[in-house]
Amino acid sequence: IELEGARAIRRMLPEAVTVFIAPPSMNELARRLTDRQTDSPDEIAARLAVGEREIAAMEEFDHHVVNDEVERGHLANISLILLVIFVLHSVTYRSTLSGGIIFLQLATATLLSLAFMAVRGVGLNINTLPVQAVGVGIGVDYAIYIVDRIRQELPKAADLEQAIRAAVRTTGMAVTFTGTTVVGGIGFWVLSDLRFQAEMAQLLIVLMAINMFAAVTLVPALYSILRPGVPRARRESEAKLESAAQAEEEAA
Numbered sequence: 600i601e602l603e604g605a606r607a608i609r610r611m612l613p614e615a616v617t618v619f620i621a622p623p624s625m626n627e628l629a630r631r632l633t634d635r636q637t638d639s640p641d642e643i644a645a646r647l648a649v650g651e652r653e654i655a656a657m658e659e660f661d662h663h664v665v666n667d668e669v670e671r672g673h674l675a676n677i678s679l680i681l682l683v684i685f686v687l688h689s690v691t692y693r694s695t696l697s698g699g700i701i702f703l704q705l706a707t708a709t710l711l712s713l714a715f716m717a718v719r720g721v722g723l724n725i726n727t728l729p730v731q732a733v734g735v736g737i738g739v740d741y742a743i744y745i746v747d748r749i750r751q752e753l754p755k756a757a758d759l760e761q762a763i764r765a766a767v768r769t770t771g772m773a774v775t776f777t778g779t780t781v782v783g784g785i786g787f788w789v790l791s792d793l794r795f796q797a798e799m800a801q802l803l804i805v806l807m808a809i810n811m812f813a814a815v816t817l818v819p820a821l822y823s824i825l826r827p828g829v830p831r832a833r834r835e836s837e838a839k840l841e842s843a844a845q846a847e848e849e850a851a
């Protein structure tokens with residue numbers, strides 16, 4: 600909240616603990632406001648004047664935090680999420696190559712969303728961090744749906760390409776329908792008068808759309824090229840067929 604709001608809370612709740620989040624410098628604050636490309640020069644000048652007055656009152660707060668950790672925090676946060684997903688997927692599907700495909704898909708979507716943020720002038724802040732994390736969480740769901748369907752189709756398919764086509768034709772359609780429905784619902788937030796809500800809606804739409812598209816195109820393509828875990832799956836399938844044939848012969 601702004602300065603006067605914090606003072607009002609302190610008057611009503613003297614025991615409240617207050618934290619002042621300050622920019623590294625006024626020059627950095629001016630750069631961030633300019634890079635967003637959402638305010639006119641006059642509006643930026645007015646916001647900088649307000650910022651100077653608020654920084655001058657910083658000693659009224661119990662704790663001071665300098666907002667210079669957002670970029671590093673964002674990188675650490677997303678990197679940790681991607682690493683955890685890679686490890687869990689690799690262990691679950693017993694294929695580091697499959698985990699690498701999921702990692703590549705999510706990393707691509709994240710980088711493209713950051714490019715969108717740069718074009719739109721949406722800076723990295725404590726509001727965009729959870730949106731990025733939510734986008735990664737949704738994106739990995741879409742990718743795992745496709746991967747799991749491919750693995751299920753593989754034992755009964757003639758070859759890997761047939762299993763991929765079956766997965767895209769069935770689960771791919773479900774992923775597309777689900778993603779489109781969610782994006783359509785979030786799309787109304789873009790019309791909000793609240794800039795924060797509109798910007799976060801745009802970022803979430805971009806993340807979900809890229810992850811949805813990548814799940815039904817990039818992931819199957821990489822599976823077809825790299826064939827992670829396919830020989831083992833085929834061997835298991837062939838072993839089951841041989842066991843079934845032997846059982847039929849013995850029964851005969």
